[in-house]
Amino acid sequence: MQGDGGTIPVMKPVSNPPNPFEFTRREGLEPSPRVEIQLFEDDTKQILSRNDSPDLPFQWSVNPYRGCFHACAYCYARPSHEYWGFGAGTDFESKIVLKRRAAALLRQAFAKPSWKGELIVFSGNTDCYQPIEATLGLTRACLEVCAEHRNPVSIITKGALPIRDLDVFRQLHEEAWIQVYFSIAFADDDMARVVEPQAPSISKRFETMRILSEAGIPTGISVAPIIPGLNENDVPEILSQAKAAGATSATWSLLRLSGSVEAVFLERMREAFPDRISKIIHRIQEVRGGTLNDTAFFNRHHGRGTYWRCIEQLFKLGCRRAGFAKDERPIPQTFRLPQAQQSLFGMEGSL
Secondary structure (H helix, E strand, C coil), X not given: CEEEEEEEEEEEECCCCCXXXXXXXXXXXXXXXXXXXXXEECCCCCCEEECCCCCCCCCEEECCEECCCCCCCCCCCHHHHHHHCCCCCHHHHHEEEECCCHHHHHHHHHCCCCCCCCCEEECCCCCCCCCCHHHHCHHHHHHHHHHHHCCCEEEEECCCHHHHHHHHHHHHHHHCCEEEEEECCCXXXXXXXXXXXXXXXXXXXXXXXXXXXXXXXXXXXXXXXECCCCCHHHHHXXXXXXXXXXXXXXXXXXXXCCCCHHHHHHHHHHXXXXXXXXXXXXXXXXXXXXXXXXXXXXXXXXXXXXXXXXXXXXXXXXXXXXXXXXXXXXXXXXXXXXXXXXXXXXXXXXX
C-alpha cells in the first residue's frame, strides 16, 4: 500500500480513538495537526468480498475504496480502517485507500468456473460513489465488467455521481438486474450536514434518485441509520419524499456503535447537540436493552422494547401511506461469459 504523494487540506484537526490493534500510545506535545486528504493504493489480489453474516441478504460485495470522505459520524465501517494501522476517526475520512486494479480483478473472478453470476452489492463497506470516484472511475469500470457479463448488481450510496453512469445502469437493467438504493437518514439538509458533513445534501440525493427513476432505473430508499432521540421522527417524511422521487422499495436499519464507532459518534454528537446528547444516549440504551450496542446477528440491525416498537410502527405506517410494497422482483440468472472467453474455453476443452 503506497501513498501517491498528493494531499488536499481539510480544515479540522486530526482526531482518532485509540486503535485496538496498536500496542503503543503517542501523546502530542503540541495541538493536533490539520487533516489532509491522502490517497493510498491497495495491492489486493482479489476484489470480491464474501459475506458470511446470516442476517444480511447478500453474499458478495465489491468495495473499490476503503475509508470514506463523507465523514458520517455513525459509519459502521470505521473500525475496518484500523486493520490498516489507521484511525477510525479523521483517518477514516481522510486516508482513502483505493483498489486501482478493481475492474481487472473482477474480470478475473468472473472467468473462474466457480462463479455462478450471483448478486454483487456495491458497496458493502464504504461508499462506492464518494468524491474520488469522479476522478478515478473505479466503480464505473467494475460496473462495466458486470454489464459485459450480465451480472446482477445492487448499489448503496449517498452520492450524486451515479447520474454519470446512467448508460451502464440502463444496460444492466435491460440485460441483467440492478437496483440503486440511496442511504438517507434525515429529512432536511441542515440536520444532515451536521451528522454527515461531507456527503451530498439530502435534496441532492433525492434529485439524483428522481433522475435515475425517470430514466427507468429501479431505485430504493434505505432509511439508515435510525438514531433514536435524533431522527426517528423524520422517517415518514423521508419515505414520502423517496416515493415522490420514484423509489419503489424501502428498507431501514438501527444505529450500530461497534468498536471505535461509539467513541467517534458520541464525541461528535456531544459537540453538535450538547442539549440533546443525554436524550440520544438514553433512547439508544432504551432500544438496546440498557447498552449502546448489540453485536449479535439478527439483533444488531433492530432494537427491542416499547420505544422500538413505536419506531417500527412509524416506519410501517410511513411505508403504507407512501405506497411502498414489498419488493418481490426476482433476481434472474443472466450471467454469461463474453463470446471470446466462451470460444477460448471451448478450444481448451478440445485440446
